[in-house]
Amino acid sequence: MSRRRRAVGVERFEPAPLDAPLLEVEDLHTHFRTGRGVARAVDGVSFSLERGRTLGVVGESGSGKTVLARSIMGLLPKSNVERTGSIKFEGREVIGATPDDLRELWGSQISMVFQDPMTSLNPVMKIGKQITEMLLQHLDISKDYARELALSLLESVGIPEADRRLKEYPHQMSGGMRQRIMIAIAIACGPKLLFADEPTTALDVTVQAQILDLLQAQQRERFMAMILVTHDLGVVAGRTDEIAVMYAGRVVEKAPTKVLFSELRHPYTEALLRSIPKLGAPSHTRLAAIGGRPPDIVNPPAGCKFSPRCPYARERCLEEEPPLIDTATPGHEFRCWIPVGTPENREALEANRAAGAPSALAVVGEGNGMGTAAAPSAPTPHTRSGSIDTKGGA
């Protein structure tokens, strides 16, 4: 049965011209109907991704980054969800595709590594079965061959004694090991696009880097495009081609990775960057948390969604929502009226500080040891390094 369906699927999803981007998302909205009202989890996101490239999606919890990934995959609950806009995979529209067509995409063309490997593997099914099941579903191969493939997959994701592991259950393995297996499952059918939804959040810090390196290595080796979703700018720093920072369901800043770290313009990006612990900082240095609450996506504030927590917010920010503004650097865009690093921005901070706005005062208060963009003594703060920051306020 799966074979017949596959034939149909192949016809519909025949390869698109190679010059088209692999994934094109345009004005994507995902709204949940909740008891309190409509939650705009994803609110007008657009981007495109070329083959073999990587995109980092960064934001706090509630920023809509996970929902974005699931919206693109089409893995949302059936009821009380509304998804509009356009998602083109290899030039073909995915929104409105039939479940059968989607299943042809899932696993074989697009796949996903989930956050928690403890709960994402079926606890009562052997590892081997969980991998071969997928191979047999999508590829026209024999069971023996599927087993061989599974074996080599496990080896390629760095699992020792793969032969024995195939016969084990997930609970017999460590978290890192399970995430390796999730990765093996995700890449099994050679997908063109891989989502990694906070793949290291649930793991021990000591294995986080290994898993990220593994993902990166596999991505390069197999020429997969990858979307890496995380709350940690540090995770995506050296591993992506491009980064999109999300806040309240919107992309607030998007830039090639290097550009973002050197020329960041949005106060939220700045805040995220500041909240990464820095190796050079003295121990017990207070981390700069982002003050205020995460965005309320049911009743978002008027104007700029970040304005209630922004140290630079002026009247205009509270009233009028900024559009995406292009910068001189190609591919770099942001949503802010008073971008970081401009004279207006300095003035705004000082004015807010004078007025006693808590968000502005917090920036100064934490200047101690964690000097930042806003600290008066650091005139050009955004030169992409953490080391100068430590001296900032001292």
Add this chain to the structure above:
Amino acid sequence: MPEQSPDSGEEIVRTLVADEQRHDLPADEPSLLIAAVEAGPEIAHNRRRRKGLGIGAWLAIIWISLLLFSAIFQPLLVSTGVIPDPEAQELPEISGTGEALVVAQPPSLGHLMGLNPRGEDILSLVIEGSRRSLVIGFVSVFLGFMVGGFLGLLAGYFKGRTGGFIGSLLDILLAFPQLILALFVVEVLGHTVTNVTFALAIVSTPVLARIARASSLSWSEREFVVAARAQGAKHRRVLWREVLPNTLPAMLSIALLGVAVVIVAEAGLALLGAGVAPDLVTWGNIIQTGVPELKDSPHIVLAPSIVIFLTVLALNYLGDVVRARFDVREAAL
């Protein structure tokens, strides 16, 4: 999935079944019925947000009230002639050869549930029978609730030796088939209403005890109970003030289901010829007298059966409502 309150009946029964795995406790049929009623909240609180009781709950309350009313005021109803005297027999028709014809009659306007072969009005028999059947149902569950609930409360709170001892005691009681045990007690003690009540109380004790134990266990591990003990409160006080009040709502819901189970058990005993002596009217005995007449006058069996079905349905529904209400309170905390 919203988190279930730990002592909604479903959770309790789940704990029970899990417990089963740990202690070889046999699962008994009544517990299973209760489990199934409590599983799946879709019936009573389908529209939880709406305040007040649903129409189903009102129908259930009306039915139970009607039963209780007619049972309590049965003598009055008979003396005022609203219903015929259950003792009164309509005279049989005499055939041409002088032979008495069977007077069992299907339901009619005069006799809503028809007549039995002795010419007695079945509706008034059913009302007469409800006096005994309801007493048996409520009293035996009340007794079982008192003894079993107490044992279970202790067993769940003192997990160590006391709990183990009570647990073994329940194991032993539950190893006997429930209905057989009841039948046995009645046979030894005699076929009176008191003895049947007593027998069914014995049978329901371990069932209710196990449920109480599961509930008590889950509450005894809560922070506020642990905190109360850490502050030096006496066991008796912690049990009485902290654990008991919290287990009560769920237990009440289960007791209502228990009454339903017992009412059915009474009828089951009667059908075996092992219930209350046949000359005393109970729902079970009315059905029992109708069994030989199945073919010609099915109404004798059907009328009380329908009454039992509606009563059980109403009790199950009310049990579900109690649980649903309780869950709401829990969720609001």
Add this chain to the structure above:
Amino acid sequence: MRMILLKLLRLVVVLLVVSFLTFWFGKLIGGNNDLVAKMIPFSSEQEKDRVREQLGLDKPFFTQYGSWLTNFARGDFGELYTGTGKNVTSVPVSEIVAKRLPVSLELMLSAQLLALAVAVPLGVFSAYKANSKFDRGANMTMFGLLALPPFVVALVLAIYLGAQWQWLPTQSDLPNFPLNPLENWRYLLMPTISLALAQMAIYMRLLRSDMIATLQEDFITTAKAKGIPPHRVLFRHALRPSSLTLLTVAGLNVGALIGGAVVIERIFKVPGIGGQLAASILSGQFIQTQSIVLLIAVFYVVLNFAVDILYSVLDPRIRHARAIA
């Protein structure tokens, strides 16, 4: 392994106490201690004395208990005495059990199979379409079935299918329990349905609620993201972890119903073990009563034990945890 041994030990202790109580209770049916008089009331005093001597009723209580228990363990369940006057005859209880137990088992298993055959697909589909019209309808129906006592179903079936429309045979139509498969099947159909309906409702509701919880799990999303079709996701991925409660309950139920189907066996005059036991209690056949009650209890407790083991086979996590313990 240690766990299993401990459980076995506990099982033996429980069974010993149960056996003692069974023996003691059995003696109580006689009421005035004259058990034999109740058992064979119409026999002559001479005959009664002979039987008394044969049974060793004059020996101390514990001696009697001991010999009863050892005989039971050897498979000798005692004798069933019947007769009037001088013609007291006896039949080994084990023979009666051998004839009746299979009938009860057949009825039980067929009821369980029917209940599961309906409940599993219904429960799975209801959970898959949770809160749909179908789900609500199915749930409501099952809630109603739960309130329907098996004997009511039995009586209604007997009235319509049996007596009035005569589609299926009732007990009075057949002198003996039919062994011919087709007849046997037709004969057992009504008792099976009567027992199965309530079970069905229990299973369906338990499975549905477990299934709904399982379908929220992350690994189900993983399975979907792998491109596995829904029926496979439901039956291969979700059913097994959801069916633990169901299987436990179903397994235990076979045990519970062996003695619990008495009423149904009685209504349809199925020559099963439950009916035999009820009759023997009511007629004061204490030897038979003791043996059958203990037999059912053993069956029940051992079945529990088996279900317990089976449970760990089904959920590798438990097996693993136990291996550690």
